[in-house]
Each structure stands twice: as C-alpha cells, then as structure tokens.
Amino acid sequence: MKGFSFLIFSFLFGQSLSVFATEDKFYFEAPEQQALFFELTKELRCPKCQNQNIADSDAMIAIDLKRKVYQLLQQGQTKEEVIDFMKLRYGDFVYYQPPVNSMTIWLWLLPLFFICIAIAGIVLGRKRQVSHLDDEKLKKAKALLESD
Template identity: 55%
Template sequence: MSNRFLTAIFILFTLLPCIEAYAAKDRYEFDDPSQRELFLKLTAELRCPMCQNQNIADSDAMIAQDMRRKVFRLLQEGKSEEEVISFMKARYGDFIYYQPPVTIGTIWLWLLPAAFAIIALLVVFFQKKQRSINDSTEKLAQAERILEQDKL
C-alpha cells in the first residue's frame, strides 16, 4: 500500500466522528428571535419520556429528537407555548411536563414532602420529650438512693 492511501485512510477515520457529530446535531432556523427563545424554553421544560429526568434539549434519544422536530414544526405553524405544551401532554401525558398540574392524581406529589416534614418534627419532639422525662425520672431515682444512703 502506498503512503498516500494510508494517509487518506487515516484522515478519513480521524474526521469521520467529527462529520457524524455535526450531522447528528439538529439545526433549526427561526425567522423570529422570540420563536427561537420559545423553542429553547419549551425544549428545556419538556421531559424526555425515554430518559430519566432529562429534558428533550439535552437528550440524544430518538424520541427526544422527534419531539424537538415536532416543537419546531408547531412553532413554525404559529402555535403558542400553551398549545405546544397541551399537544405534548395529550400525546405523552402529564409526565412530559416538568411542572405537573395539581390534580387528584398528582396531589400526593405536593402533600407528601409536607407530611414527611411534619411527621419528622413530631418524632423529634416526642423523642426529646421522652428523653427529658427519662432524665428527670433517673435524677429522682438517684436522689432517692442518696437519701436512702444518708438514712443508713
């Protein structure tokens, strides 16, 4: 093999990952800068259904790429932020949006941390109270022992 052929192979394999990375990155062109800002905001607020707690802006999953394209198309059609969010919720459920609505199904998300904090405070309070009762009982018993020793 000639040196030129080996050099060409080396360059090809060196540049191939760069070309693939550039090709894989979505490019979205917006006519209005406010549309671009709204696109960035929406893709940061919508959760990838495949990834664990990652938004569609940061996810490389195929479904996240599809969702970004759909958000782009909906914005190009003139849909508002609420309409895009409603569309995504209707398609993927409330899980998709990082700010879930307060409903009967999601109320426990809001009440569980408060209930846990109240229970933790009650446990600490009663333990402290029980400890003080035990301390005072022990002190009384010790005082009675001292009195008994003085009588002898």
C-alpha cells in the same frame, strides 16, 4: 501497517462526521420565538431519558420532540398550545410541572407527610430523652435523701 492506520483514520473521521449529522439547526424569524423555543425545550422532559429535558438529551425521541416544538412554533402556536399538544401525545410526564389532580396529588402531599412524620419523631425522641433524664435525677435525689 499503512492499511491498518488508514482504516483507523477512516473510522474515526467517519465517526466525527456522524456527530455533525445529528445536530439540528433551527432558524427563527423573531428572537422572541427563539427564546420561547429554548424555554419549551428546557421545560419538556425526554420520555426516554426521564430525568433530562429535551434540550440536553441526544435521544432520537428528544430530537423528534425538538423538531415538533419547532414546527408548532412555526405554525404560530403559543407556549400553552405546544405544551397541551405534548401532554396529549405523551402524557403529563413529558412536562416538568405536573398538574394537581387525582393522579398526581400524592406527588404534592407525600413530601408534607414525610416532613410531619420527621417532626413528630424528633419531638417524641426529645420527650423520651427528657423523661429518661428526669427519672435518673429523681432516683439520685431519692438515694441522697435515703442516705441521710
């Protein structure tokens, strides 16, 4: 029994150490550089997780991207240069603010199209409802006139 509990304890202790092994510490000379790092890691999307930024993702690719952002900032590159590097390497998908071009124009126009369809549906539905009520009132009026 002692051997089994020791084995379980060793396993759990080993698992807790692995959590600390994957945590990266990034050191910056200036607070502005650190703020830029955090801003960029919030704006860049994890290619594996797809709906999570690299700051919040624990995927290996996200960790590699954080390291690359850190490396590029240490080389003195600007925010735009880092974003351009990531977009060149991983495509427009990696950046949460896709550019408006022939490939992404549908992302911008499709919501407007659906809003227009919804408004048209509401307007047409109300017109039908009103015309239906008008028909009923007309029938009642004719019935009243004929009964006199």
